[in-house]
Amino acid sequence: MPQAIFVVHLDDYQGFVVEKRHPFSFSLNEKILNLIFYEHEKEEKENLRYSEIDNVRIVSFVDRARPRWMACFVLTADEDYEGLKEEIPGMGRLIIELMVENPELVHLDEILESHSSLGEASEEQRYAQIFLTPSSGLVLEKIENEGVERAAKLSIWLKSQVQSDSVDLRESILPLMDSGIVNVEIIGKGIEAVFLVKDVFAYRAPPVEAITKARKSMPGLAAQYQQRVAEFFAPPPPSRGYNPTIPSDDPNSPLVEDREKIARVLSKKIEYKVLTSLRDEPLSVREISNRTLLQEEIVQNALFSLESENVAAQIGEGIWALVTNPIMESFIPEFVLPLIADKLSNDEITPEIARRHLEILAEKWSGEQ
């Protein structure tokens, strides 16, 4: 187990600030902090680095989504770095996330002792990023209408939409590429084309599995729980309840707003971990803590946050359950087939681009059907 942990933040004015350390007596100097930071900047893709500076063995972790934070673990002289390679990123991710979201909940000694950690972003968390980057959402809508589009044309369109020349298509398209929604390829003589490969749908599902399990494991609470869920999805008239399948062209519609809320809930790493533990069945704070290895205080805090978004609720003494299950799912964009045909017959795309689009769709979906 590492003998010390310290968390460093690069502040634009004060420079490297050691925000937390354990044990408190552990001391550092500016040179060590500089060299650790430098090591990460040298190889931007790598988020875990091992350094030996002034006879101190340090493993440092950087979450690329939080580039100004470093979680550093000091190893003992005989500790094996290879054995910790799997564990440290998860702990580092949790520490950094907590430092940004709720620093008073960071107790490094407890995290170290309980091996609390956070996993890498799941598929639905990557989808969520699309709706948290406004220009990415715009590009997705456009590409849903076009099916395939030249990157240059898309860039001009985006600039006109946001009325700014500084908007960079590469940045807007990154969450779409990361989540596999679009493919960007050079076709023929240098035409960069953006292909829609998958589409994504965000909604709140009724927590059917959790209700079914509650009927078996806690029959005394199940009826009350079901009632609570029904109030959200099918309240008595005149309330209309929740139906995400009703089409809406209004950009200010509550469903579009709710999609952003869903994206926010899913993208918050700690809340997401607690949320996924509740997808199976209702649990107490202690049970969630045991399953997620997160401290009870952190779990409680995440539950309050989920409650404020109409995701979780307390259904009995100390028992928490999902009222709605926020989900982001991908599906095959069948609607692009006629679009490709139309574009081809109107000479808007070359046969090469059309063929490649069909190939990409087949490659992507043939194995998953």
Next chain:
Amino acid sequence: MIRSLYILGQQSNVIYSKEYAKSESGEGLVEFLVNFAHFISSVDLEGKTEYMGFSGTRIFYAARRDFVFMFVADKADDTAQIEERMTQLVDAFIKDFATLAEANLPLEGLDAKVDEIAVTMVKVAILGYAGVGKTTTLHLLRGETLPLVHDPTIGVSIKKLPDEVQNANIVLWDLAGQSRFSILWAKMIANAQVVIIVTDSTLENVLRSKKLVSLVKEEVPEAKVIGIANKQDLPTALTPERVGQILGIATYELVAIDISYRDRLIQIIRKAILEGKGEAKPVPA
């Protein structure tokens, strides 16, 4: 930057004022503010902070209970930031000092509170290739004795200027000049209000340093960029004018090992901070 600050009472009388930077309008400004405060107290600002342009500056004002609060700030200042400070001042004053002011009692502790709110932090980055005298310039600015042995900077060395310049705490970022650390430069100069590009005044180094000017202009376009023609005591040194021509920025002479240059350099930085985005004018020697 907040140049001065005024709190006026029921009869539009000045119950507290503090001046951080000299204002060209002087007495005329105070007279104007007193009359203006009289007007403000007759309108409902709905708890908001408003501002107006006045003689090259911007006057931010807010009213609460019977008091009117005013900041005279630079035009280039970030409006949201000044408004936030105004809210802090108004809240602190109403909470701890309003009753004292109404009873005509001394406002003990207000001065320190005002400094806490109005004094800003200014980041000054010192950039240049290895061995041109960046760290020596940092020592000069801090009035420190020069070390006998050259110890290259690792990454970045961050130190405060011992004296406040106007109402700003100056934080100096001395960036390592070795080429392996060049990957850090863009990130380290983020949010710098002033960037000092130090050259050793040799033709070769000055020509190389042109790249640094481009980097700074791209990464921190809002920052004021100053050139330093260091090592002017050496026979091979180009004149500051020639260095300035090549770099395309206002450039000043320096012998960083000569303590007599300290005040002049601080004046240059002070001027750059005050001018904000405007062009720095050479400070007479």
